[in-house]
């Protein structure tokens with residue numbers, strides 16, 4: 001039996017009505033969705049989930065639930081290209097050296113050379129890298145980007161990508177642990 005404090009740390013993956021992973025909610029939110037009939041259990045792995053004890057009953061909260069209603073998907077707009085949003089996309093790290101200090105914005109193709117103020121041309125750069133690069137392209141400055149800049153994805157799309165990546169890593173880990181057992185000589 002899981003204690004109340006442990007339970008708070010657990011989370012449940014929410015799938016849309018058409019079975020797409022869309023978000024992660026805490027146990028309390030999941031219970032509300034289940035009890036009000038806005039979601040139903042969805043378990044592809046039997047036994048996964050959390051047992052929660054209330055004074056009168058024991059609830060089994062599945063690890064995955066599926067909305068039975070159409071989610072009130074708010075209209076999502078591509079965020080503007082500004083310091084706050086670019087730093088968030090780049091996880092507050094210089095895209096040239098990885099530093100997390102003294103961050104500025106850098107136009108990959110300098111504006112003086114026709115570079116635009118767009119998601120695929122603006123990156124986070126520390127002051128050091130920014131001044132080293134100066135008014136040059138990364139190639140001219142002999143510097144390289146850690147990731148190719150692109151517009152941030154819709155939160156649900158980003159969540160789905162992350163979710164399937166996790167599932168894949170999990171499966172791969174299980175398979176490799178199996179092969180270790182089987183390959184014992």
Ligand SMILES: [Zn+2]
Nearest residue numbers: 094097126129
């Ligand atoms: Zn840097």
